[in-house]
Amino acid sequence: xxxxxxxxxxxxxxxxxxxxxxxxxxxxxxxxxxxxxxxxxxxxxxxxxxxxxxxxxxxxxxxxxxxxxxxxxxxxxxxxxxxxxx
Numbered sequence: 001x002x003x004x005x006x007x008x009x010x011x012x013x014x015x016x017x018x019x020x021x022x023x024x025x026x027x028x029x030x031x032x033x034x035x036x037x038x039x040x041x042x043x044x045x046x047x048x049x050x051x052x053x054x055x056x057x058x059x060x061x062x063x064x065x066x067x068x069x070x071x072x073x074x075x076x077x078x079x080x081x082x083x084x085x086x
Contacts, residue, residue, distance in 0.1 A: 004064075007064060007067075008064075011060060015056075063085075066084065066085055067085055070084045070085060071085070
């Protein structure tokens with residue numbers, strides 16, 4: 001439980017800081033369609049914020065599940081953890 005909470009908080013903090021950094025950096029530099037293709041923190045025009053949130057939630061769950069299944073389960077062959085998680 002302790003590792004899970006720490007991982008979730010780390011992911012949330014990292015994504016928040018990355019979003020703020022990109023927002024500040026891209027304030028006046030990128031316009032129009034280019035903005036949506038360079039990692040700018042926003043969903044497309046056809047996607048609601050709620051749908052974007054749940055897409056990120058699902059992707060984060062898949063990553064966390066992979067980390068726990070490969071690293072903590074300890075039945076994977078030695079040295080394969082990094083390749084599978086990456």
